[in-house]
Amino acid sequence: MKPYKYVILTAVLFFVVWHISLKPSNDKDWSPDQAVLSYGVIDGNLVHLYNIRNFTYTSTDDYKIQYYNKTFDLNKLDSVWYVVEPFSAWQAIAHTFLSFGFGNEYVSISVEIRKTKGQAFNPILGIFRQYEVMYVIGDEQDLIKLRSNYRKDPVYLYPINAPQNGIQELFVKMIDRTNELKDNPEFYNTITNSCTTAIVKHINSIAPDEIPLSWKVILPGYSDKYAYQLGWIKTDLPFKQAKEKFKINEKAMKYADSPDFSQKIRE
Numbered sequence: 001m002k003p004y005k006y007v008i009l010t011a012v013l014f015f016v017v018w019h020i021s022l023k024p025s026n027d028k029d030w031s032p033d034q035a036v037l038s039y040g041v042i043d044g045n046l047v048h049l050y051n052i053r054n055f056t057y058t059s060t061d062d063y064k065i066q067y068y069n070k071t072f073d074l075n076k077l078d079s080v081w082y083v084v085e086p087f088s089a090w091q092a093i094a095h096t097f098l099s100f101g102f103g104n105e106y107v108s109i110s111v112e113i114r115k116t117k118g119q120a121f122n123p124i125l126g127i128f129r130q131y132e133v134m135y136v137i138g139d140e141q142d143l144i145k146l147r148s149n150y151r152k153d154p155v156y157l158y159p160i161n162a163p164q165n166g167i168q169e170l171f172v173k174m175i176d177r178t179n180e181l182k183d184n185p186e187f188y189n190t191i192t193n194s195c196t197t198a199i200v201k202h203i204n205s206i207a208p209d210e211i212p213l214s215w216k217v218i219l220p221g222y223s224d225k226y227a228y229q230l231g232w233i234k235t236d237l238p239f240k241q242a243k244e245k246f247k248i249n250e251k252a253m254k255y256a257d258s259p260d261f262s263q264k265i266r267e
Contacts, residue, residue: 024185031115037182038137040175045074053138076102080167082158084224085147092219096196106262108143110136111198113188126190133188135178148252159234196220
């Protein structure tokens with residue numbers, strides 16, 4: 001074997017050993033916006049949620065840290081909404097999450113990297129065990145408005161076609177997963193354990209193969225079109241018109257301080 005091949009082989013072996021040696025942890029110097037983990041306790045039809053994030057922002061880097069606890073009645077859970085936030089000049093890069101409607105009250109669950117202080121998201125690094133994964137349970141005044149009003153990213157809020165019992169089961173599974181990660185940390189992975197792949201796994205655990213594997217899941221900027229093609233988005237409009245209709249940035253800015261923010265962005 002030629003000398004340079006030994007060098008390459010050694011480098012590959014070193015990388016593999018290093019990669020395998022990395023272990024996820026919940027004990028790090030976390031970014032303040034992700035230092036607190038949410039969790040839930042299910043008691044019959046009641047779901048007690050703890051550490052619901054509800055930050056108020058003056059900029060993306062300047063915010064007041066605040067959380068609250070609240071109990072929701074699963075019998076009132078009757079809608080789920082798919083949120084898509086493209087945040088790159090390349091359409092494929094986006095963040096996605098779900099928001100659940102209990103009548104006129106909403107709570108969002110967002111699967112995210114858990115950043116340490118000074119870290120920023122990089123989709124390539126996300127393949128190599130550089131971030132833990134966390135489920136952020138948050139108020140829409142935080143999780144949506146942060147993205148629409150302060151990051152100034154386009155935000156699309158799509159109503160989803162799903163039966164009420166399916167929505168309730170999906171919500172419970174996501175709360176169970178939130179609790180699991182609180183006690184047993186895992187690494188984020190851009191391909192296999194990301195915001196969108198997590199949602200797909202939850203849905204397919206309820207209805208196997210309901211969402212077939214697609215590159216539009218791996219590249220979540222295209223996932224709304226995929227959801228539309230599968231009939232998941234509740235609309236009779238062509239996709240282009242539906243996308244325009246469900247973009248909520250203008251309404252989010254207009255009603256930023258409204259106590260009815262969640263209702264107003266859906267009008």
